[in-house]
Amino acid sequence: MINTMECAVDAQSLISISLRKIHNSRTQRGGIKLHKNLLVSYVLRNARQVYMNEKYAEIYRMQQYEEVMTVCNEIQELNPLDLVEDCEEQTGDCCGSANESASLCGALLPVSHQAPAVQHLQPSSACSVPLALQSEEVCKAPEPSFYRSCCAEAYPVSNCDFSPVNNMHCNKTTVLDLDTHVVTTVENGYLHQDCCASLQQCCQGAQSPAKKRKLDFGYYVSEIEEVPDFTPCKRAKFEDSSYASTEPLDTSNISNLISIFGSGFTGLVSRQADLEQALNGQFCSKQALASLGAWTRAIVAF
């Protein structure tokens, strides 16, 4: 029987309920049911999006821009290695295909400026443009990589999300990356995927979800010290359908479970390969909604 009183439909409780279900499924008879766990992970993703949205809205209201920029600068100095790694990849992708990139961006730009039902096309151009970026600018500048991770963290802030393409005016938004504690300001939405509609701004933004994901993964591995190679093991298990639940499960493993879902089922978040293929707006807007990163911190926090 359903209680007359509705269960709490807030994101936090849904997240904890979902995690509990996933946890319990490992000991169920007959092995892990792939279908059910996939559906639970969708609920998890949706709840996470809402939670992050609320969180960012809250932070936006509370944070002061100046304080945060100092923090940002400090952190930039601490992670030179990550920059190098990303720059190398960017170079590979972008530098080599400079001509194509330009034409691709150029081709998409006019499309993005069509009115009005182009709300779908707007994010599509934003999504595909980053892949075709001119690289050198991006690689050399230290800030963009952090903007990238920060911006990709950013849940599409409402003021940028549904604004018509021709209206480039998005308000200034301060975004906190919960994973790296880097805060950045999104000015006029240009650093944000959804609002990116012009090549120039996108180049500055240097959005690349797959790269961002890599960045986050690096953070996971370095920061979850108890089981450094846990995630690779888990990935192997995911590929094998068996999911043998041999290890004892306790609360510390819940955080491991969470880290898996940070890197696992990222197919729920669209992949870079898919981005290249699917230039339709609906897909990209979904991707933008889903492109959240480090929620390990958020989950463990409560």
Next chain:
Amino acid sequence: MGEDGESPKINHSFLRDYVTEADVISTVEFNQTGDLLATGDKGGRVVIFQRETEPKGESEELGESGEYNVYSTFQSHEPDFDYLKSLEIEEKINKIRWLPQQNAAHFLLSTNDKTIKLWKVSERDKRPEGYNLKDEEGRIKDISTVTSLRVPVLKPTDLMVEVRPRRIFANGHTYHVNSISVNSDGETYLSADDLRINMWHLDITDRSFNIVDIKPANMEDLTEVITAAEFHPHHCHLFVYSSSKGTLRLCDMRESALCDKHSKIFEEPEDPGNRSFFSEIISSVSDVKFSHSGRYLLTRDYLTVKVWDLNMEKGPVETYQVHEYLRSKLCSLYENDCIFDKFECVWNSTDSVIMTGAYNSFFRMFDRETGRGVTLEAWRESSKPRAVLRTRRVYTGGRRRRGDVGVDSLDFTKKILHMAWHPAENIIAIAATNNLYIFQDRVNAENQ
């Protein structure tokens, strides 16, 4: 009309019979003539019912049809253990499908999560008597007592139903098998698990042909799974499979060996106004069935049944709300896992009526011509044998009638997931937990 009482207000749960988990029926299927009805349960058993044939003259005049009585029972699957993966394999029968009858024996396929078995069901009503070397009990005779020879003869005996496993199709699936479907060619069948569909030949057990594989290279990229699959009733090269994202894919095996690329994809764009945390769950298709004509598809997702025209991919031609009043309860249903229930759906013999199950022992029938739906109940206390089923209603507002059930009074443990419709007549078999109900449309019986 049956008694007019309201639903009992007293909770009789402590008086209810304790239901063993193993007795819960997990699949129901008529054979092609409708004379046999097979049920599978969670304990791995199959029970076959046979329709009693009335003397011809009587049944046509009075419109009486035979009842279904137990014909045979056998243990199809046993609990198994995968030592390599340290996994228990449930013996629950997921699906039963009958083969078209070719001789006196009947054949059916039954499957659990991993292994499909072909069973031969045959009758024996004669036995040989008069062996020379064995006595009546089968003991070897002492040769010295044999003084003359005789030819053994077949003598009639009590009817005996023998069920023997003829083929075992094992090791074909890594994931859980959810569907099997016999091809119209009579030689092959498909089996579908979460990520793959295999095609088997009924005579070959050591090999199967993989025709669909949606497993991504990296399991982290997984976004959808296969939920059901079925061959076209007439075209042996066509089959359809449904996904957890609510899409249907029609595949033509003539196009390529591996049918990863669909011929047609049927999907309905999501209504953004209805978006919720659970949108993905309630759009997952739990069952897909071709119409008898082969022209339409019937799908069931959590809140609706939909009819699709094979010629139109952009959306269903008909949508019926099964229990829309549950939309506001999705959170609670998620908590108690009811939102993951997989309801089946069926066509009637003429494709004019569709039926599916719901909660509180209710099931729904929709008349496609009028678009109207009716709710019926499969519950022994309210339906005596030969009594007419009365329609039920769930109260969702407006004028409350006597007998209406409030949404919060629905018993979500009583779910009708599995059902079957006789291929030619208006006889339906409804599985309600551990009980099987067989209902018949007496009014129209003579019109069949």
